[in-house]
Structures are given as structure tokens and as C-alpha cells.
Amino acid sequence: MNAVKQFSKPEGFLGRLAGRLMAFKNRKRGKWAMELLELKPTLDILEIGFGSGRELGRIAESVASGKILGLDHSHVMRQQAEGRNRKLVKSGRMNLKTADVGSLLSEISDRNLDRVYAINSWQFWPDQTKAILDIKTMLKPGGMALIVFQARGKDANDAASRAGAVKLKDQMEKAGFKEISVYEKDLSPTIAVAVRGVA
Numbered sequence: 001m002n003a004v005k006q007f008s009k010p011e012g013f014l015g016r017l018a019g020r021l022m023a024f025k026n027r028k029r030g031k032w033a034m035e036l037l038e039l040k041p042t043l044d045i046l047e048i049g050f051g052s053g054r055e056l057g058r059i060a061e062s063v064a065s066g067k068i069l070g071l072d073h074s075h076v077m078r079q080q081a082e083g084r085n086r087k088l089v090k091s092g093r094m095n096l097k098t099a100d101v102g103s104l105l106s107e108i109s110d111r112n113l114d115r116v117y118a119i120n121s122w123q124f125w126p127d128q129t130k131a132i133l134d135i136k137t138m139l140k141p142g143g144m145a146l147i148v149f150q151a152r153g154k155d156a157n158d159a160a161s162r163a164g165a166v167k168l169k170d171q172m173e174k175a176g177f178k179e180i181s182v183y184e185k186d187l188s189p190t191i192a193v194a195v196r197g198v199a
């Protein structure tokens with residue numbers, strides 16, 4: 001099994017290892033995403049492609065009473081994220097699902113969410129246009145979507161991250177998002193980009 005596969009759909013022992021690596025290596029990117037989400041105590045939030053679950057745990061520090069939902073198609077990542085957030089899962093405040101983003105609307109019934117976000121997961125989605133439209137359907141009017149992308153792999157460079165932002169912005173515009181903003185963060189090995197829109 002190749003290395004990219006362990007980040008697009010972590011499985012088995014190597015997948016568990018990839019999850020631990022994500023939790024350790026992606027801290028700065030995750031922290032930046034949390035700032036862009038403008039968290040408040042009562043928000044209902046969904047993360048798509050939660051990986052190790054570290055960011056979901058961080059959310060709980062700022063969101064005292066809202067729902068914290070997650071969807072990731074990797075069973076191994078769900079186990080790891082639930083292990084990392086045991087108390088929140090046990091209390092019922094955090095609810096994680098194993099499913100492909102393509103079944104978002106059937107897996108999660110909420111249509112009134114305040115925030116939906118994804119961090120370096122979008123590039124793996126089989127139908128990005130549909131997923132971005134589905135995200136808009138799940139948000140309440142005025143709710144916010146945030147998609148973060150950082151080009152990775154041996155040919156990754158800043159231009160590839162920026163090209164991702166252009167594509168994402170176009171997908172959000174076509175889905176009908178308003179007030180779309182693009183952000184950049186200087187990170188290694190390439191910049192990260194974030195595209196934020198209001199439903």
C-alpha cells in the first residue's frame with residue numbers, strides 16, 4: 001500500500017501510524033483553521049475528513065455546548081479520533097461517522113449547522129462539486145464553510161496550493177456561497193490556503 005493511500009484513506013497498522021503523524025505534523029495548520037472558523041460557545045459544527053480527531057478536540061475547548069459532528073471514510077481514523085476524544089463521545093456531545101463524503105446528506109440529518117469545515121481532505125473527494133453543494137445544504141443561512149488545502153507529496157509547491165484555492169473558490173461560487181474569502185498561511189513544505197464562504 002502506498003504512502004498517499006495512508007493519508008487519503010488510512011487503513012491497518014500503517015493507517016494508525018499515519019493518523020499519529022497527522023496529529024503531530026498538522027498542528028499549526030489546524031490551529032490556523034480554528035482561528036478562521038471564528039468559534040463561539042454555542043455553534044453546531046461538522047468536520048469532514050477529521051483524521052486523528054485532534055481539531056475536533058480543539059473545537060470542544062471553544063464550543064462549550066454546541067454539537068460536534070464528524071465524518072471520515074476511514075474506520076481506523078474514527079477509532080483513533082474517538083479514542084482521542086473519549087469523554088466527549090461518551091457524553092454524546094461528539095458524534096463521529098464512518099462514511100464517504102458522497103453520502104453526507106444521508107449520513108447526517110442536520111440542515112441547520114453553523115460551521116462545516118475540512119482540512120486537507122477536499123483533494124481526495126471523488127465529486128468535489130457535489131460535496132460543496134451538499135455542504136451548503138447542511139448550513140443554516142449565515143453559516144460558514146471553510147475548506148483548507150495544502151499541496152503535499154514530492155512535487156508539491158506553493159503554486160499547487162494556490163491552484164487549489166482557485167478551484168475551490170470557483171466551486172464555492174457555483175454552489176451559491178456568498179462573501180467568499182481566500183487566505184494563505186506560510187507553512188512548510190508549502191503554503192496552506194483556505195477558502196471560506198457564507199451560506
Ligand SMILES: C[S@@+](CC[C@H](N)C(=O)[O-])C[C@H]1O[C@@H](n2cnc3c(N)ncnc32)[C@H](O)[C@@H]1O
Pocket residue numbers: 007008009010022023026030048049050051052071072073074077099100101102118119120121124125126
Ligand atoms: C490527509 S488526512 C487529513 C486529516 C486531518 N483533517 C488533518 O488535517 O490532520 C485526510 C482525511 O480525509 C479523509 N478522507 C479522504 N477522502 C474522503 C472521502 N471521500 N470521504 C470521507 N473522508 C475522506 C481521510 O480518511 C483522512 O482522514
